[in-house]
């Protein structure tokens with residue numbers, strides 16, 4: 001028997017014999033794998049559980065969800081693929097990494113969908129349920145054979161696993177069991193601590209009757225035993241005992257907890273992927289904090305309710321994604337005009353329109369910056385990690401209240417559903433500061449008494465005696481009286497703009513990663529930071545003088561960006577949004593539509609930067625970026 | 637309940653307010669506009685109910701009618717077209733101490749804001765909602781509104797509007813959880829005031845459609861109504877809104893039990909007369925903002941609870 005089987009040509013009998021890959025046990029600094037199944041078969045529980053238990057052992061970990069756009073699409077079709085990619089490391093892991101080296105696939109069709117997006121490395125080991133190859137239905141066998149043919153372009157190593165057959169030995173319904181058997185396989189392959197794995201399984205099923213946990217423990221053990229018996233390789237990624245206390249969660253849960261830490265009273269929303277789960281988390285726990293999730297009748301009402309709450313002195317936020325952001329435009333203009341503190345979280349997904357609802361993209365930047373009619377100076381920030389998702393809401397509240405303005409937080413589907421451990425935050429009571437006092441307003445003071453130097457003024461809140469006034473989206477003077485005078489309109493605009501400039505003065509210059517001069521500077525924002533910096537590390541290890549600059553604030557821009565760029569021969573933005581390539585048909589330097597950050601840097605800072613952007617609906621892979629860097633920096 | 641915003645100045649409130657205490661800058665509506673009368677009546681109401689100006693909030697959308705809050709000396713939120721109700725709900729959700737009023741035009745409420753209207757009726761928050769219905773888009777200069785009579789010539793439908801109008805009362809009565817639905821007219825201040833008082837005292841969302849004269853664009857529609865009081869049918873009932881002055885003034889009166897939803901709906905089909913008064917009242921309808929009030933916590937308690945959340949996610 002050959003060490004790597006070609007599944008389509010081997011006899012089904014052989015799968016029950018020990019598979020000889022000859023790989024043995026090997027130690028890695030990091031390793032990544034995927035578990036994929038039809039929607040509803042629980043690959044996500046398996047993968048997330050594996051990520052969480054690895055983090056608990058002290059490994060760095062990052063998980064990426066693979067989510068179909070429908071709830072229960074037809075099974076055994078590429079479109080029904082549901083699963084998780086997991087990358088674990090000896091040290092901190094900052095991104096999903098490259099094509100995976102191991103896959104557990106519940107059928108060949110879902111595997112095919114991953115093959116088609118180059119999710120697997122050329123030498124990837126594939127553990128796949130053997131049942132389809134010898135299925136009684138010739139149509140299934142035919143599909144299997146076609147799939148194998150299509151995938152034969154790669155040197156994948158195939159291992160047939162009697163996944164369903166083994167699961168049926170423990171439970172009656174394999175749909176609700178294969179995933180925990182698969183977790184057992186992973187636990188053996190990655191040499192996981194069995195007790196921690198069992199605790200994780202118990203946690204996963206904590207809301208179910210104890211018998212469910214018991215059955216799943218048996219499946220986990222069966223998976224471990226089968227792998228120990230039949231596989232001759234293991235990927236060892238030893239954990240380092242963590243030096244500080246860590247939490248593991250996804251970016252949307254981190255937003256939820258950040259909102260609790262920031263003392264946000266109201267989260268008004270309308271369901272939209274991939275933002276909704278922020279509210280799911282909050283709805284579960286908000287009663288212990290006196291807060292409320294309001295599910296409004298639509299996206300417009302959601303921001304309206306948040307704005308109304310904020311007006312009465314409560315802290316409020318609204319969460320959304322592209323299509324919802326579009327609907328909120330008019331209220332955003334109003335909030336900016338009346339200078340009302342408000343936090344707006346946009347968990348970006350593929351666009352335009354309904355786009356790719358479950359997949360990552362960074363295409364809302366310009367819409368957020370300029371999307372509402374009229375001039376709308378505002379604060380825009382983008383967390384680059386799950387940890388920053390937590391902390392940025394606290395910062396956002398402070399900025400929104402100090403400046404009386406809207407703060408936008410741009411996250412994306414990658415951060416929303418990815419899980420990674422981060423340091424347990426040390427809470428500060430100041431973050432939760434109570435509502436403003438309801439003391440009387442001193443006679444003669446006005447609701448927009450702008451400091452002409454800074455544009456900042458203090459708002460009056462209903463309940464404050466002597467502060468009675470009407471806020472209005474019409475142009476208004478310092479007393480909030482409707483006013484049509486040219487000078488007053490000019491002043492209002494200037495004041496709303498000035499406070500953003502004043503805020504910019506408080507920001508630090510971003511520090512280039514890798515070195516502050518060289519041949520290529522990559523500029524990025526948001527969730528791609530980890531992948532970009534990893535690519536920079538690899539490039540520098542090869543002697544290439546590449547660095548990266550990561551922007552946390554997109555409005556206002558931090559100081560020093562231009563100066564940092566000037567020290568490099570070439571500058572290029574890397575973003576997960578659409579950019580014409582310079583060598584695309586019909587594209588000239590003048591008609592070329594570049595990535596959104598590239599457009600911004602060119603317009604605002606006159607930086608003649610290149611623009612690399614892809615809309616594959618997948619996180620950025622460091623290896624892909626490394627290839628780009630190598631293309632940009634000619635070998636000496 | 638979070639009481640941190642309820643404490644105004646510590647001292648007991650010994651102030652008394654006159655209608656003048658609620659007076660804002662001079663209103664800029666066209667001469668003879670029905671909105672003036674509604675504004676004056678509102679000030680009377682505030683005086684009668686002695687609502688503290690700093691605790692009173694008027695929220696509006698966009699339109700002639702939506703300028704309303706500017707002309708009062710209370711807190712006001714002049715919002716965007718059609719969206720007054722979500723703003724008002726947001727204000728009321730965490731501030732039960734505020735007296736919230738909403739003022740909308742017919743385009744504002746029944747066209748661009750129709751979705752929010754239906755849902756606000758269903759949420760039934762404790763607030764008073766005034767629909768100032770002049771049967772036309774006023775501020776944008778005579779375009780057809782959902783309440784414009786059929787065949788009525790407007791700038792967008794110069795041959796006459798094509799469809800029968802929707803009936804705001806009938807729509808409101810069609811929404812589950814409606815709790816107070818009344819109709820009145822700006823030119824009958826006594827009836828208007830009595831209706832607004834009953835609405836203000838009602839717990840839940842009180843919806844009042846106020847027939848509003850627009851001498852600029854729909855003078856022909858309303859002039860006729862003002863001049864033919866016999867077209868009005870005053871609804872009376874022990875549990876309704878009964879004002880002796882009005883009873884004396886109007887010839888046509890009928891008994892209508894406001895707890896009878898079917899009868900209320902039937903009334904919206906009346907073609908012989910325009911019924912004025914309380915169509916429907918249900919004091920047991922669920923009140924969303926009350927259902928959503930939860931226990932409040934000190935900062936220390938919240939921090940302790942968040943530490944517990946961290947524990948759940950700790951590795």
Ligand SMILES: Cc1ncc(C[n+]2csc(CCOP(=O)(O)OP(=O)(O)O)c2C)c(N)n1
Nearest residue numbers: 698699700701717741742743744773774775
């Ligand atoms: C989103 C939006 N669309 C359109 C307008 C223009 N607009 C202003 S008021 C109005 C309608 C006014 O009619 P109505 O609501 O009946 O109030 P009225 O002026 O008659 O009191 C319209 C369409 C706007 N301000 N905002």
Ligand code: SF4
Nearest residue numbers: 666669700774850852
């Ligand atoms: S246009 Fe009509 S509604 Fe508007 S102010 Fe003039 S009269 Fe009143």
